[in-house]
Amino acid sequence: MSDPAIAVPGAKAPRPSLTELFLSFVGVSISGFGGALPWARRMIVDRRGWMTTDEFNEAFSLAQFLPGPNVVNFSVVFGQRFGGAPGAAVALIGLMGPPVVIVTLIGVLYAYFGDIEALSRILSGISSAAAGLIVAMVAKMGAPLFRRGVSAAPLVAIAGFIAVGVLRWPLPLVLIVLAPVSVALAWVRR
Amino acid sequence: MRDDSGFGPLLTLAGYFTVLSLFAIGGANAAVPEMHRIAVEVMHWMNDRQFADMYAIAQVSPGPNVIIVTLIGYHVAGVAGAAVATVAMVGPTCTFAFFVGRTWDHFKEAGWRAAVQAGMVPVSLGLVAASAFVVARAADHNEIAALLTVATGVTAYFTRINPLWLFAVAGAVGLAGYL
Numbered sequence: 001m002s003d004p005a006i007a008v009p010g011a012k013a014p015r016p017s018l019t020e021l022f023l024s025f026v027g028v029s030i031s032g033f034g035g036a037l038p039w040a041r042r043m044i045v046d047r048r049g050w051m052t053t054d055e056f057n058e059a060f061s062l063a064q065f066l067p068g069p070n071v072v073n074f075s076v077v078f079g080q081r082f083g084g085a086p087g088a089a090v091a092l093i094g095l096m097g098p099p100v101v102i103v104t105l106i107g108v109l110y111a112y113f114g115d116i117e118a119l120s121r122i123l124s125g126i127s128s129a130a131a132g133l134i135v136a137m138v139a140k141m142g143a144p145l146f147r148r149g150v151s152a153a154p155l156v157a158i159a160g161f162i163a164v165g166v167l168r169w170p171l172p173l174v175l176i177v178l179a180p181v182s183v184a185l186a187w188v189r190r
Numbered sequence: 191m192r193d194d195s196g197f198g199p200l201l202t203l204a205g206y207f208t209v210l211s212l213f214a215i216g217g218a219n220a221a222v223p224e225m226h227r228i229a230v231e232v233m234h235w236m237n238d239r240q241f242a243d244m245y246a247i248a249q250v251s252p253g254p255n256v257i258i259v260t261l262i263g264y265h266v267a268g269v270a271g272a273a274v275a276t277v278a279m280v281g282p283t284c285t286f287a288f289f290v291g292r293t294w295d296h297f298k299e300a301g302w303r304a305a306v307q308a309g310m311v312p313v314s315l316g317l318v319a320a321s322a323f324v325v326a327r328a329a330d331h332n333e334i335a336a337l338l339t340v341a342t343g344v345t346a347y348f349t350r351i352n353p354l355w356l357f358a359v360a361g362a363v364g365l366a367g368y369l
Binding site for chain 1 (some may be wrong): 214215216250290328335340345
């Protein structure tokens with residue numbers, strides 16, 4: 001077993017019960033405005049001490065490169081590590097349950113009131129700002145990549161941007177070509 | 191044409207989002223261009239403005255941003271559609287994460303693990319950049335809107351301000367009728 005919490009009997013790090021897991025991820029989900037990651041880190045590392053910062057970063061980097069929503073993957077990886085399959089299930093349901101209910105209610109309201117002029121004006125302002133937030137996120141992700149000097153990585157990023165964003169090619173098609181190329185380049189660069 | 195009867199729309203939602211789930215490298219944002227392509231351009235479930243609205247709602251709602259699929263699902267096929275879209279988008283990738291999470295630590299020293307991890311970084315960067323472009327094009331219809339996008343981006347990059355404040359300001363600008 002490579003699981004440190006199992007390998008070291010009587011280790012100091014507390015292990016969450018299933019109920020604690022569930023309630024913690026409910027907490028993360030309903031406070032996670034604009035991305036749930038900072039809240040997950042605060043709950044797991046700072047408040048509960050279930051993981052060290054390094055363990056958290058390690059687990060999160062895995063969740064990040066797996067396909068699918070990062071925080072959702074993280075809830076599964078984290079829940080699985082501390083509670084097996086039931087742990088993964090309760091963490092996932094805790095994270096997704098409340099937002100799904102809330103957003104479905106909003107969807108009902110939108111279906112009735114989406115055409116109201118004032119609401120649609122407010123939403124159009126918010127969506128312009130939301131686009132800006134992604135721009136900032138791209139700049140933060142990209143800065144280290146482009147600063148690192150000459151490498152093929154920026155070219156891969158630019159190719160992906162043009163294929164999916166500008167040419168609007170289907171995502172699976174682009175990835176089937178681009179992902180292996182990028183991994184091969186990273187392998188050669190080692 | 192939209193088929194509102196029977197299981198047609200549910201199966202379509204399930205199919206699209208299951209595939210998308212497994213190709214969303216870089217998270218929910220990386221999948222936004224493909225969601226837009228399917229929902230607006232291929233299936234004509236909604237127009238540009240509705241898509242931008244749903245993106246905005248997902249941003250200001252609590253929880254992970256992937257929740258936009260719940261809204262799309264609801265728009266297409268009601269509560270059942272919301273449930274099907276959400277499960278399809280989250281289920282496959284979570285199953286994958288579950289099994290990879292169990293074995294990943296065994297390959298800590300393997301060279302290919304580092305290469306896979308490093309190789310995915312620029313791929314997801316490109317996809318998220320595409321997402322910024324697609325959302326901006328759907329949301330910004332005049333110069334002031336484009337300016338708002340740029341101003342928000344600069345502010346979010348250089349400060350650690352809570353995004354809700356930026357949304358509040360942008361919502362007010364929109365309400366005032368400048369967009």
